[in-house]
Structures are given as structure tokens and as C-alpha cells.
Amino acid sequence: MTKVTTAEQAVAGIDSNMTVASAGVIGWVTPDAVLKALGERFSKTHEPRDLTFYFPCGTGDAMGIKGMDHVAREGLMKRIVSGSYINPVDPETGERPKLMQLIHANKIEAYSWPIGATMHWLREVARNSPGYMTRVGLGTYADPRHGGGKFTERAVDDLIRLIELDGEELLFYPSWPVDVAILRAATADEHGNLSWEDEPLTTANVALALAAKASGGKVIAQVRRIVEVGSRPANQNRLPGIYVDSVVVDPDMMMTTDVAYDPAYFGGTQKELSTLAAPPFSVDRIIANRIAPEVRKHELAIFGFGAATDVPLVMNENGAFENGGIYDYPGTTEHGAYGGIVMPGWQFSANINPDALLDGVTQFDAIDGGLCKFTALSFAEYDAQGTVNVSKFGRANPGAGGFIDIAQNAERLIFAGTFTTGGLKADVANGRLVIEREGKVKKFVSTATSITYRVQEGVAKRNQEALIVTERAVFRCMEDGLELIEIAPGIDLQTQVLDLMDFAPVRIAQPLPLMDAAHFNKTAQAKRHENA
Known part of the structure; x- marks a missing residue:
């Protein structure tokens, strides 16, 4: 029957x-x-x-x-x-x-x-x-x-x-x-x-x-x-x-929004990595540029939604994956795709050219078991107690997704996002970051709206290493608070960083290094994006 x-x-x-x-x-x-x-x-x-x-x-x-x-x-x-x-x-x-x-x-x-x-x-x-x-x-x-x-x-x-x-x-x-x-x-x-x-x-x-x-x-x-x-x-x-x-x-069901059917997402065919479009220049691109050098060879990395998703595409554009190099940088997502490159936007969670696929339950066995050593995740708020929030803020109630499992069990963490939000507009001129319109909403706050993960506790009790990477500043999360370790060229420390935080860093590196100028080379990146 x-x-x-x-x-x-x-x-x-x-x-x-x-x-x-x-x-x-x-x-x-x-x-x-x-x-x-x-x-x-x-x-x-x-x-x-x-x-x-x-x-x-x-x-x-x-x-x-x-x-x-x-x-x-x-x-x-x-x-x-x-x-x-x-x-x-x-x-x-x-x-x-x-x-x-x-x-x-x-x-x-x-x-x-x-x-x-x-x-x-x-x-x-x-x-x-x-x-x-x-x-x-x-x-x-x-x-x-x-x-x-x-x-x-x-x-x-x-x-x-x-x-x-x-x-x-x-x-x-x-x-x-x-x-x-x-x-x-x-x-x-x-x-x-x-x-x-x-x-x-x-x-x-x-x-x-x-x-x-x-x-x-x-x-x-x-x-x-x-x-x-x-x-x-x-x-x-x-x-x-x-x-x-x-x-x-349902013979006409879409694979996902904007993708009717593409066998490169399950390994049915292989897509040439050179055909993948590099992320266009933006503040998210600057953030991804800064994170990319933190990815180590032979260390399983898991990338979250947002600016962090662009990191593998930046690495691909920079040639890290050429001549089989992609196998030196094993990557996955919380939903079980291993190898290849995770895609941004509505295609997030599936990888182009994956090597293997785990079901979701087994994947979280791997995550909770600490097998994903490095992660780059987004953040919406970070507070004076060393708490990061992505689960509930403003009019958004996205929940945690896989964030808590990933953050609690990784060894090295990066939290990626813009310094402020709500209308932020920025550009680059002569290799210097220019804030054309500041965001209306602070992200470094006294008390986070929701507790998604206690970063400072993870650093103190589980020996985790953690950075916060924004378009204008980079912080290291320490047992006693945030240490400001880099600033973007063109950014004023007092008015465009410290005054926009509800709490002060416990330390500021002296002298304070500038973020690598290559991250802000808009012209070179735009040309590579056009060629891609």
C-alpha cells in the first residue's frame, strides 16, 4: 500500500x-x-x-x-x-x-x-x-x-x-x-x-x-x-x-531561497573556487579582513552568521585555498557541513564543495565535545561584566542558535561585529576609516539585555582566548575586563571609541598599534571583487 x-x-x-x-x-x-x-x-x-x-x-x-x-x-x-x-x-x-x-x-x-x-x-x-x-x-x-x-x-x-x-x-x-x-x-x-x-x-x-x-x-x-x-x-x-x-x-521545492537546485552544495559537482564572488567592500568586509589572519592551519574552525561568514571568502580571495590549500584550513558550520566554503546570506549553513556531512544531532556531539577549536561568531552587545549577547536585543529576538554550545566549548573565540549599530555608515579614504554617520545604538553596554555567553568567565575558568573585532577597534578579553589592543587608522580614540562605550577598557596598549593598513585598502579589494 x-x-x-x-x-x-x-x-x-x-x-x-x-x-x-x-x-x-x-x-x-x-x-x-x-x-x-x-x-x-x-x-x-x-x-x-x-x-x-x-x-x-x-x-x-x-x-x-x-x-x-x-x-x-x-x-x-x-x-x-x-x-x-x-x-x-x-x-x-x-x-x-x-x-x-x-x-x-x-x-x-x-x-x-x-x-x-x-x-x-x-x-x-x-x-x-x-x-x-x-x-x-x-x-x-x-x-x-x-x-x-x-x-x-x-x-x-x-x-x-x-x-x-x-x-x-x-x-x-x-x-x-x-x-x-x-x-x-x-x-x-x-x-x-x-x-x-x-x-x-x-x-x-x-x-x-x-x-x-x-x-x-x-x-x-x-x-x-x-x-x-x-x-x-x-x-x-x-x-x-x-x-x-x-x-x-513536491518536485519543484527550492533548495533554499535564491537556490532552486545546485549540486555543488552537497558534493554532486565541484564549483571552481575562483568563480566565487569576494565580499564587496564594507565595514563587514573590514572585520572579515582582520579575522582572516587569526585562522590557523589544521585547526577545525566553525563560522557563525554575519561578518564572520565572510572570512572564508576573504581567505579564498587572498589565495589561501589555492593548490589544495583549502584542505589545510578545515571548516564547518553548526549544521554539519565539513570542508568547502560556507556561504553568506540566505545560503548560510550549507557549504559549497563540502567533503562530508554530519546530521545535526551528531554535529552538536562534536561541538559540545570541544572538537571545533576555533570559532568566529557575531555579537550584538558586550557588557561590563564580560557578557556577550546575541539572543535578545532591540526588536530582535533571534535566540542563541548554536552560539552557546560553540562559544562554551571552543578554545579560541572571536566575536565579530560593528562597533555601533542602527544607521552606522562608514567608508575609507586614503587608507583611513571615516565614520560618515555614527550608529544610534551602542553595543558596548553596562548590562547586556540577555546573557548569551559569559566570555570573561570562560577566559578565567576554561582558559579560553577571546578577541572582539570591530571595524575600528580590536579588544582582547581578559580575566579582569577588556584590553584595547588595536585601533583603525583615522579613528579618534576618545571620541570614536571610548566615549561610545558605557564602560572603560581595563587597559589600553601603549603604544596603541594601528590595525593593518591592508584591511582598509578599498581600491585593491574592489578590483579583486570585480575580477571575481
């Missing part, structure tokens, strides 16, 4: 008060057609109601691939637990995502967990354990003493607990059943055996399916194609059909 059905038929069995889980990474591997069908069913029938949604990572981009925004409807969504949230302004409507509107209006119970916890929790549900225990996130916004991951006032239940085991404090995430899992794969046969041979990520899809089946729930899979039973080698099928209840075929 075939398991192939329509998206509308597949979601018809979802009842009120269920927990529905789905996985995607921005637009990658997002089962958009099925999520859309569920949202449309509610619009037509006002059923089902009061669902709990569980997304290990921000699923969909709320732009070309709506993902979780399809089900962001008051009445349909009662509660959401997610490892990250997406909050872009739609250029056509000028609106924030529907989900973020519900969060800001306190219309739903919203929780944010570190992605490592969202991935590993599924494994505990799948094996019917009481829950997930971890050291990761102690002292952060996930810690019940600092909010317990609650993102709205309606979120009153304690989904994360502080426990003690053999005298050690740990965070505990109790298990609860997953009633429906909505997956995306590349291919299925009529028995429901699933493979991901032309997807660049598998994320938590297999773990989602096992968690749902262990809970007595159902699994819906969206795929690009159906093939004959037995037409693929068994080792290509990552999820046996016995764990799949319904298969929805």
Missing part, C-alpha cells in the same frame, strides 16, 4: 493540542509545502487549535520560504519552542515575520533553547528517557535563574530546570511526547524509505522521526521525488520506511 499522499491529506490527521515538530535550517531542508498546508487548513476550518510547535532551528526564512511563518497563526499556535528565530523585514510589505509579530504582541508562549539542547533533547525523547542533562548554558538566558529560555510573558511553564548531580549544577530539559514530525528529504520510495542524497543538510530529521514514533506519533515526509522500491542501495536510505507514515511529493 502506497504511503504517497497530498499535503492536505497528510495534515488532516493533526488534532488540537498536539505537539508538532519540524526541522529546517533557514530555507534549507524546510518542508514548506506541508507547513503551508497546515496553516491553510487552520485558515479554512479553524482546526486544529492550540498546537505546540517544536523547531530545533529556525525553519524557513519568512521570505521566499516561509517555513514556521506558515503556522504562526493565533489560535493554531499556542506554544513554540525553537533553537532560533528569523526576523527580517520583508522588502515588499515592510513587515516583520508573522511569528515575530506574535512574540512581540505576547500572543503565544514562546521559548528559545540553545540548538544543541533542541537537537539532543530529541534523542532523549526517542529513547524514552526522563530528559536531557547538560552543562551547556549554565549562567545564560537558558538558565532558570536568568529566564529559563522564556521569550514571552505567556511562557510561564518551566521547561528548563536547574538540578544538582553529585554536587554539580546542570540544566535539565524534561521530555514530553512528540505527536507529529514533519520532515523533508530528497527521495522516497512507496514504502517510505528516505534518502537525502541531494540535500546539503539533514539537520535533525532522523531524530525527529524517532522521537515521534517513540511517542506513538506520526511522521510526514516531504520529498522531491518517488523512486521504485529497491532502486537505491540500502546504505543510501537514512530513515527506514517503517518510521514514515505519509509521503508528500
Whole structure:
């Protein structure tokens, strides 16, 4: 009996008060057609109601691939637990995502967990354990003493607990059943055996399916194609059909926004690195220029979203990857792509020309085990107590993503971002940085809005090394505070650095070195960008 059905038929069995889980990474591997069908069913029938949604990572981009925004409807969504949230302004409507509107209006119970916890929790549900225990996130916004991951006032239940085991404090995430899992794969046969041979990520899809089946729930899979039973080698099928209840075929599904289909993202073809466009000159490019020399050979590096994403592209432009040099600089992302080059924008998380792919749950085993020695991550705020914040600031509630797991377990850390934000405009003239319009919002603040990671504590207790790299200044994070170690040419120390900080560095290098002039060579970089 075939398991192939329509998206509308597949979601018809979802009842009120269920927990529905789905996985995607921005637009990658997002089962958009099925999520859309569920949202449309509610619009037509006002059923089902009061669902709990569980997304290990921000699923969909709320732009070309709506993902979780399809089900962001008051009445349909009662509660959401997610490892990250997406909050872009739609250029056509000028609106924030529907989900973020519900969060800001306190219309739903919203929780944010570190992605490592969202991935590993599924494994505990799948094996019917009481829950997930971890050291990761102690002292952060996930810690019940600092909010317990609650993102709205309606979120009153304690989904994360502080426990003690053999005298050690740990965070505990109790298990609860997953009633429906909505997956995306590349291919299925009529028995429901699933493979991901032309997807660049598998994320938590297999773990989602096992968690749902262990809970007595159902699994819906969206795929690009159906093939004959037995037409693929068994080792290509990552999820046996016995764990799949319904298969929805969408032959036209996008790989991600702006990418209909490109086999270079999963190793089906190799793209010439010389054809990759170098980042255009900007303040982010200056930051990436400064970070690139910090990347060491033969040290596994993991790059986060934002200015740090441009670092491998800068290294590629500078020739570091020529003649096989790319294999001297192993790199990955939090979602399991190894090798190649991570891409910016909506293509972030997948790599061009990857060598290998791990699923999301296994990747966070590697991250939490400290195997990613170096990381470059973005920052939104840094405060006088040595705390970095990326999880909640201004009108943005993105959550931590993989930030906490990565930062807590790496040995060398760089936090990348502009010195101020909110309208900052800068340029370079004669090799000197010119601030044409200062940002309205300070990023070096007395107290961070949210505690994403305690950098100063990591330096003191775990012997971590950490830098903060901005377009105009570089700081070293020390046990007793920030040490200013470099300044951009053209920048006035007092008025354009110190006066824009709510706290003072504990030390300023004397004499204070200038950042390398090559980072500000706009003409040379512009020519290389045009040639690329």
C-alpha cells in the first residue's frame, strides 16, 4: 500500500493540542509545502487549535520560504519552542515575520533553547528517557535563574530546570511526547524509505522521526521525488520506511531561497573556487579582513552568521585555498557541513564543495565535545561584566542558535561585529576609516539585555582566548575586563571609541598599534571583487 499522499491529506490527521515538530535550517531542508498546508487548513476550518510547535532551528526564512511563518497563526499556535528565530523585514510589505509579530504582541508562549539542547533533547525523547542533562548554558538566558529560555510573558511553564548531580549544577530539559514530525528529504520510495542524497543538510530529521514514533506519533515526509522500491542501495536510505507514515511529493521545492537546485552544495559537482564572488567592500568586509589572519592551519574552525561568514571568502580571495590549500584550513558550520566554503546570506549553513556531512544531532556531539577549536561568531552587545549577547536585543529576538554550545566549548573565540549599530555608515579614504554617520545604538553596554555567553568567565575558568573585532577597534578579553589592543587608522580614540562605550577598557596598549593598513585598502579589494 502506497504511503504517497497530498499535503492536505497528510495534515488532516493533526488534532488540537498536539505537539508538532519540524526541522529546517533557514530555507534549507524546510518542508514548506506541508507547513503551508497546515496553516491553510487552520485558515479554512479553524482546526486544529492550540498546537505546540517544536523547531530545533529556525525553519524557513519568512521570505521566499516561509517555513514556521506558515503556522504562526493565533489560535493554531499556542506554544513554540525553537533553537532560533528569523526576523527580517520583508522588502515588499515592510513587515516583520508573522511569528515575530506574535512574540512581540505576547500572543503565544514562546521559548528559545540553545540548538544543541533542541537537537539532543530529541534523542532523549526517542529513547524514552526522563530528559536531557547538560552543562551547556549554565549562567545564560537558558538558565532558570536568568529566564529559563522564556521569550514571552505567556511562557510561564518551566521547561528548563536547574538540578544538582553529585554536587554539580546542570540544566535539565524534561521530555514530553512528540505527536507529529514533519520532515523533508530528497527521495522516497512507496514504502517510505528516505534518502537525502541531494540535500546539503539533514539537520535533525532522523531524530525527529524517532522521537515521534517513540511517542506513538506520526511522521510526514516531504520529498522531491518517488523512486521504485529497491532502486537505491540500502546504505543510501537514512530513515527506514517503517518510521514514515505519509509521503508528500513536491518536485519543484527550492533548495533554499535564491537556490532552486545546485549540486555543488552537497558534493554532486565541484564549483571552481575562483568563480566565487569576494565580499564587496564594507565595514563587514573590514572585520572579515582582520579575522582572516587569526585562522590557523589544521585547526577545525566553525563560522557563525554575519561578518564572520565572510572570512572564508576573504581567505579564498587572498589565495589561501589555492593548490589544495583549502584542505589545510578545515571548516564547518553548526549544521554539519565539513570542508568547502560556507556561504553568506540566505545560503548560510550549507557549504559549497563540502567533503562530508554530519546530521545535526551528531554535529552538536562534536561541538559540545570541544572538537571545533576555533570559532568566529557575531555579537550584538558586550557588557561590563564580560557578557556577550546575541539572543535578545532591540526588536530582535533571534535566540542563541548554536552560539552557546560553540562559544562554551571552543578554545579560541572571536566575536565579530560593528562597533555601533542602527544607521552606522562608514567608508575609507586614503587608507583611513571615516565614520560618515555614527550608529544610534551602542553595543558596548553596562548590562547586556540577555546573557548569551559569559566570555570573561570562560577566559578565567576554561582558559579560553577571546578577541572582539570591530571595524575600528580590536579588544582582547581578559580575566579582569577588556584590553584595547588595536585601533583603525583615522579613528579618534576618545571620541570614536571610548566615549561610545558605557564602560572603560581595563587597559589600553601603549603604544596603541594601528590595525593593518591592508584591511582598509578599498581600491585593491574592489578590483579583486570585480575580477571575481
